Amino acid sequence: MKTSTLLTALAAVGAAISAVFAGPSGASADLRVVATVADLGTLAREIGGSHATVTILALPTQDPHFVDARPNLALELSRADLLLTVGLDLEVGWLPTLQIGARNGRIQRGAQGFLDCSGLVTTLEVPSGPIERSMGDIHPGGSPHYTLDPRAMENVARGIARRMGELDVPNAAEYRGRADAFIGRLRAHRARWEQTLAPLRGAPVIGYHRSWAYLASWLGVRVVEHLEPRPGIPPTPAHVARVLAIARRDAVRLILQEAYYADRTARVIEERSGARLVRIAGGADFAGGQSYIQRIDQMVRALSRAWQRAESASAATR
Amino acid sequence: MIRRREAKRRALGCAWTVLAISTVAAARAQELDGGAPPAEADVATTPDAGSVAIEGDAAPAEPEAAPRPTDAASDASTPRSPSGDEVSAEDLAAIESALTPEATAGTEGGTSSSASTAGSPSALQRLLPDIAIVADFALAWFSDDSPLQSGGHDPSSNGFHLQQLELSLRSVVDPYFRFDANIVFSLFGVELEEAYATTLDLPAQLQVRAGQLLTRFGRINATHPHAWEFADQPFAIGRVLGGEGNRGLGLEVSWLTPMPWYVELVASVTQANGESTARSFYGPNDLGVDSPADLLYVGAVEQFFALSDDLSLAWGLSAAFGPNGTGHDNRTEVYGTDLxxxxxxxxxxxxxxxxxxxxxxxxxxxxxxxxxxxxxxxxQVLWRFARRWAMGARHDYGSPPYGQNGEATADDLDPEWTDHRHRATWALTFWPTEFSRIRLQSSLDVPTWRETPIFAAFLALELVAGAHGAHSF
Known part of the structure; x- marks a missing residue:
């Protein structure tokens, strides 16, 4: 029968392939870590040192809400020992497909190789009262954009180190040590960053997407309005006009927007008010080897530059 | 007693049943939560739930559940890792002999270093399956009284249509299985489109699906209208695989090969019969299963190449073999390739x-x-030119059936289909959000055996309510 011939052929091909590749697929580093986003990936790289190989699923230039579940990502997950996720439904539209396709019990939800990092932070913007999608694409568990607050990332670093130590016991002390060293450096930089951005404290800013709760809580800025009328709904002319009026009325200096969104509407506000647009990278430049501290440093410098430009422009018109 | 509660308060009661029947499951949920046990305790003593009289045998469930949180809390606060001490081979042998085959089930989820999250949904909610409802409505116009729409969800006559109302339930069953059910309602009935288990952790990169499932022949067959770029199915699918696609009760094994790029091998065996499924096989003309040869076998090789971060290529080869309903021992072979x-x-x-x-x-x-x-x-080509807008174009083709002598001949399955058929389709799609979709589509169908071509126009609305399902590539 043709059927049995085909099945036999498939089995034979399969056996041959597995014989050839069984060797290399074994472990090379002690721990294979996959992070859904670059900020968690760069943290894992920092903590894992030479004991971990880290890959990421969503590029920092990409909106992490809408990632294609490309099968090569499932392949990464099939070989992973630890999966780090942002959680709070950020990856709900694509990660489950990849997890199932990976056929890897170690990184399924509930397993030790699955770490939802949102459990390590105090979440903000948790909706109170009944919620529904008429409110836009809201996150029922709270805002998932906590990687922008270096204070929140301290505990994330500790949690990642702890979990790596549980999975790779011989190197546990080293993971802990690297996390502590990272936190020490982060604190030193944070003091400097806070000093640089002290003038922003209390300042009104405009956001594009509702991504800034944690950054605002850290820097003490007030997000007075968003360009998206509701999370996930693109700006409409009437809404943009309203935002422009607010920008003028409150003398807003900064517009915060993730670099993966088109900046046309934000530019309109920038041209017609005293506000300056700051395009903030969606994550660390992971492929380029950027560390988390370098990434936040870059953001702080961009914020500071834009603030100064807005201040001097406003001084000139006065 | 618990049943009575359920009658009074369906959603909560359902979860309560789960809770009462398996306090173990609830305790595990708490453990997963790390510091969350207080929230669990709140639920257990909430006046709302307490107001329902707890009678006789239901009562023990509570005291039993109550002490658990403290257990879980102490579990979570003490690090579970063996703090660096090496485990000797002797230790391992002792452990292995102590653990009977049912072992290890409870060990995986245990420790979680996560702190409690203020906004996370309660454990009760998390034990319910994800529920989503997908509704597809269409307004259709055809230039011909008897258009040749072949898809089970296609608009097929002038006027308004409910293409489908799909109730999708998904849940992880335990650390080993997940369960998916897609129940489709039409105005006149209910159909269990899919209901299958998927393994999550078989060794050797194997995965098994079992139940009622759409086979993975080609690209479109295994997908639902929600994932389609057009309001109707390509007629090739309807003609060969069936209006409802190639699906049935059965078993599928797939293997993710350890190649450096993505290569997946899929093999399935399913029933060859179905009202509007497995059309080139038994379909509605069920001759029964006398031997394994009377089942429908599908094999597929799927490969994926990430040519760059921005460019992807997927290529598949599929084959299906099985009996057909035209007579005893008559066979059908179908071969396909998709790009x-x-x-x-x-x-x-x-x-x-x-x-x-x-x-x-x-x-x-x-x-x-x-x-x-x-x-x-x-x-077909799809061009998404703005965040919410896309345009698509599709060309369909179907040849006449050729007999052994190489000439076009008649086919009892499609008596009218004696010549070439081409169809050109154009569609404009607008997504207000990823949860809704409005589509305007028109097509020109040229079945050359008819005297006049058929024009068609559709206006379709799709709504997705409930849990956000993850999309496959």
């Missing part, structure tokens, strides 16, 4: 998506006194 190329720049800010999808199917059937062969396929 999907997608360009979506993600290395810079962009909403652009351009994709090309093409699928071609060759079919051979033994029928009384002849062997019929035909070729069917489609090629």
């Amino acid at each position: 999907y190329v997608k360009y979506r720049p993600i290395s810079r800010a962009s909403d652009l998506v351009v994709s090309l999808q093409s699928e071609w199917i060759v079919r051979r059937r033994q029928v009384p006194g002849d062997v019929l062969s035909d070729v069917n396929g489609y090629t």
